[in-house]
Every structure is written in C-alpha cells, then in structure tokens.
Amino acid sequence: GIQVEQSPPDLILQEGANSTLRCNFSDSVNNLQWFHQNPWGQLINLFYIPSGTKQNGRLSATTVATERYSLLYISSSQTTDSGVYFCAASTGANSKLTFGKGITLSVRP
Amino acid sequence: GAVVSQHPSRVICKSGTSVKIECRSLDFQATTMFWYRQFPKQSLMLMATSNEGSKATYEQGVEKDKFLINHASLTLSTLTVTSAHPEDSSFYICSARAQGVAAEAFFGQGTRLTVV
Numbered sequence: 001g002i003q004v005e006q007s008p009p010d011l012i013l014q015e016g017a018n019s020t021l022r023c024n025f026s027d028s029v030n031n032l033q034w035f036h037q038n039p040w041g042q043l044i045n046l047f048y049i050p051s052g053t054k055q056n057g058r059l060s061a062t063t064v065a066t067e068r069y070s071l072l073y074i075s076s077s078q079t080t081d082s083g084v085y086f087c088a089a090s091t092g093a094n095s096k097l098t099f100g101k102g103i104t105l106s107v108r109p
Numbered sequence: 110g111a112v113v114s115q116h117p118s119r120v121i122c123k124s125g126t127s128v129k130i131e132c133r134s135l136d137f138q139a140t141t142m143f144w145y146r147q148f149p150k151q152s153l154m155l156m157a158t159s160n161e162g163s164k165a166t167y168e169q170g171v172e173k174d175k176f177l178i179n180h181a182s183l184t185l186s187t188l189t190v191t192s193a194h195p196e197d198s199s200f201y202i203c204s205a206r207a208q209g210v211a212a213e214a215f216f217g218q219g220t221r222l223t224v225v
Contacts, residue, residue, distance in 0.1 A: 033213065
C-alpha cells in the first residue's frame with residue numbers, strides 16, 4: 001500500500017513565527033488531506049488537497065502530485081496552533097486513507 | 110463540511126464485557142465507513158472498512174471476531190469490542206465519506222475506551 005511520511009516529527013516555534021510541514025507519499029494519490037488533532041483527540045479537517053494550492057486564513061497548503069509531496073504552511077503561528085498535524089492519502093480504487101506518523105507542533109508564547 | 114457523530118466519547122468497562130461504539134453520518138449518506146485505532150503518541154491505524162449491507166473488510170492482523178462491525182444503514186455503523194481486555198484500551202475513531210472513493214473524509218469525535 002501507499003507509504004506516507006511526514007517531517008519534521010517535532011517542531012517548536014515562537015509565537016508569530018512561520019512554519020512549513022511536509023508530507024511525502026509513495027504513489028499517485030486521488031485524495032490527500034491535512035488534519036489537526038486537538039487535545040481531545042478530534043481530527044479537524046484542514047485541507048482536502050490532492051493537487052494544487054489552497055488557502056484558509058493563516059493556513060495554506062500545496063500538493064505537487066507529480067513529485068509526490070504536499071506542504072502545509074502556517075503563518076504568524078499562535079499558541080492555539082499547537083497539537084499534532086496529520087497528513088493522510090489514498091490511491092486508486094482503494095479509498096482507505098493511510099496516515100503519516102504526524103508532526104507535533106508546539107508554539108510557545 | 111459534513112458531520113460525523115460518534116458515541117460514546119468515553120467508556121470504561123470491566124474486562125470480559127463487550128462495548129458498542131456508534132458512528133453516524135448526520136447530514137449525508139455513507140455507503141462506506143472506516144474504523145481506526147490510535148494508541149497514545151501514535152498515528153491512526155485502519156482497522157476495518159465498513160460496507161453498508163455487506164460484511165466488513167478487516168486489515169491484516171485485526172481479529173474480526175473481537176471487533177464486530179455492523180453497517181445496517183447508510184448513516185450508521187457500529188463497532189463492538191467483544192470480551193474486552195486491558196490491551197484493547199485505546200482511542201477508536203470512525204470516518205465516513207459523502208460520496209466517491211476519492212471524496213473528502215470526515216471523522217467522528219472518537220471514543221476513548223478503558224478496560225479495567
């Protein structure tokens with residue numbers, strides 16, 4: 001099955017800083033999503049982005065499908081951005097999402 | 110976005126008993142739902158794919174007799190952990206897609222199961 005790798009595994013930022021989170025995948029994808037898992041475990045949908053670029057407030061994401069990677073950008077980070085960010089992808093007729101190991105982001109005041 | 114509701118959010122049960130977790134798509138129909146398990150500080154691992162009106166498809170290594178899945182309608186899938194043991198303690202999360210194999214997936218709030 002598809003392999004999904006995220007980097008870096010941990011990231012510590014000062015409030016107000018910008019960051020880039022990376023997701024590499026091993027096969028062509030028909031779905032790629034970014035999630036933020038809050039302290040209660042809920043997965044919050046950030047982006048559905050199998051290709052192209054999207055922006056939502058301070059967050060934006062880009063997927064370059066031909067090169068098999070996706071980037072999540074966080075600008076002007078806030079302490080509330082802290083948590084775990086997951087990338088997940090699926091391929092072909094298999095609709096199962098495979099998750100990366102996640103990136104733990106800590107934003108310090 | 111679409112809403113997926115999972116219940117209960119937290120359950121504590123005695124070893125040897127069974128626990129049922131419900132997953133509902135509130136504003137769309139889902140012919141396929143997915144069940145994941147997440148251990149502390151780890152990623153989500155797919156356990157099984159729940160298919161409306163047919164048997165679930167289990168991932169390798171997941172015991173189908175222990176984790177019973179029923180998808181009786183287009184808006185409800187249930188996961189029953191049978192004869193639970195402390196090692197089954199985990200965070201269980203369901204997911205559903207509105208339509209199409211590549212459609213955006215939405216997740217329930219998760220169920221934290223503790224077996225004592």
